[in-house]
Amino acid sequence: MENETFNALIAQGGGPTAVINQSLVGAILELKKQPSVGRIFGSHFGVKGILKEDFIDLTNLAEVDLEAIAKTPGSALGSTRDKPDAEYCAKMFEVMKKNQIKYFFYIGGNDSADTCKIVNEEAKKVKYELHTIHIPKTIDNDLMVTDHCPGFGSAAKFVAQAFMGVNLDNASLPGIYLGIVMGRHAGFLTASSVLAKQNSEDGPHLIYTSERPFNIHYFVRDVKAVYEKYGRCVVAISEGIIDEEGTPIASKLAKQVEHDAHGNVQLSGNGILGDLLADTVKSHTGISRVRVDTFGYLQRSFAGCVSEVDAKEAREVGVKAVQFTFSGDVDGSVVIKREGEYNVSYALVDLAEVNAKTKKMPPEFFASDNMVSQKFIDYVKPLVGELPIIKKLIN
């Protein structure tokens, strides 16, 4: 009697990253090694594609094509922000059963981990033997348990290189520069701008994240003080900064607040927060040259700015997800553990430890309300890797 084979399904959820396809390719290549896996399907646009049986057969893709896909930013399979409920799951299971799917790999952030948990629980309820494994990614770096998230290092590299450039630009034509960086609740990405600093005269001179309440009066006071000292001031600000009551400054200002299915307010994709902050600085300091850039989607998918460590680890979490599944037939979420400086190992943790939760920057990563600590620099440096060499004539 022949051994029974089952099929595997891979999908991608949430915002793309520069290295999310490394995880996809890692999982595909490892699945191909498993004798009990028949076909490997990809779902087009995350869980949404499962409903429509919108599948792509990934089983026989040439390795050279897979390697090129791995290096391409964005979610190669397409993504979604859909959050399935019992009815949604029932429809998915119908399609999945029809296609003899036993293994479901979902590459995404905390909302995608939540999707995995829901799918797992619903599968158990209806007694469908399905193994759902969450493969982590997020530029926000806000997943629980794991030391850091694939996708973060490359986005942090973009932010660091961007601030290296705008700091030099601001030194050329002095004034105030505000850079608004992605990050809903966690400030890791904004904090990474610190890597642009070679000395205290370099920007960013001030860093504001959502972990500390944002007070507009202190903000103006601090910007003014830096400007008086250096004749210029470069500031990194999280899109998710909140006031003393915990209300996001950006959502207080948006004409119409947009929410996704997971209840998240849409913060990116407009320049409102930046423009308000710039106007406030202008009117309260009398300094005329105030410029603001909202980094937006550039930092998430810029082609050609990848951290090598990040790319390697993103590949590895895809590989490990498959290995964990087939060594123990368990469900869960893959996490990265840091060992020494700098090595990592991988583990599988319960989905309940990760789903729909948000990790914030711990207090020891801050030196003050407007600057990060050396501990944070030590944490983030190996994740970003090599940066361009900057040599100045004048400080």
Add this chain to the structure above:
Amino acid sequence: MENETFNALIAQGGGPTAVINQSLVGAILELKKQPSVGRIFGSHFGVKGILKEDFIDLTNLAEVDLEAIAKTPGSALGSTRDKPDAEYCAKMFEVMKKNQIKYFFYIGGNDSADTCKIVNEEAKKVKYELHTIHIPKTIDNDLMVTDHCPGFGSAAKFVAQAFMGVNLDNASLPGIYLGIVMGRHAGFLTASSVLAKQNSEDGPHLIYTSERPFNIHYFVRDVKAVYEKYGRCVVAISEGIIDEEGTPIASKLAKQVEHDAHGNVQLSGNGILGDLLADTVKSHTGISRVRVDTFGYLQRSFAGCVSEVDAKEAREVGVKAVQFTFSGDVDGSVVIKREGEYNVSYALVDLAEVNAKTKKMPPEFFASDNMVSQKFIDYVKPLVGELPIIKKLIN
């Protein structure tokens, strides 16, 4: 009797670029070869630094440091947007004479060429033997006579890589994406986004520059048509787009219009134009996922995104400026001539052909009001050089 020596002065004007320091270093290294040049001074913050005698001695900088400075974005000497008049020049000449300066090299765009012309004319009036040479740079690529401008290729590379990324991001989570690109009167930089397209399904699907009048109704109609065809739409828009009467759309919207000494309206450094266009698309199409990024200063000085051809040519215009000066003792502006595909030669032209004038994209670079032509692609490709390889699973 010993040969008489004179000193040389170098300064940088206008917006920085990623390769402007290549020109600085090219000029320094070539000046060091001239036996009649005593000392090489750099002026801090352009012509402004001359008034204050704020000089940096560049004569004895180590070659290893110069090479590192050349690779660093931003204006290493600092910049200015000051426009000198007769009185300003008289003060400059006092300082210059005191420092025995006979050669003045000014690295900048069309406003800096204008400064060179003014300085030259004033020097003649007061019978001060000064040779003023304009070394070109501008990310806008809008200088007259020259085939293209140093600084443009690297900025165009950033724009192309950014659109490669946002196109893939938009394909992952479909919707409307607007990218606002720098360019006051000339659309070259916005047009370079076309290099992100591998086929007709790729964005940017629409490209709007200031050479063609921007009509908001046609814009909404065209965005809608693309969205209906592909389920998504990526658009590249110049910050300098103008209406049928020639009024910049951005300056019509800004609360308070800011001008520099050369009479230019400040278009960059805020998100107003993008937000207005996004709101208009949202309200007129009913499509909810509309996102906009204003690329701002990122495209001008991003550390680590340089076109190799651009870096090489930026170095060469600095070298040639010195060679032209010492072979003929003439004043003028260095231009690049394209020969075959792809080679260049350099020439010196009269400042009056370049100063304060703006080159726009010629009609043959457009295929329609919202797309560039193959001729433009052939023009821009060699200036940008290699781009990341993109491989998609789905079109």
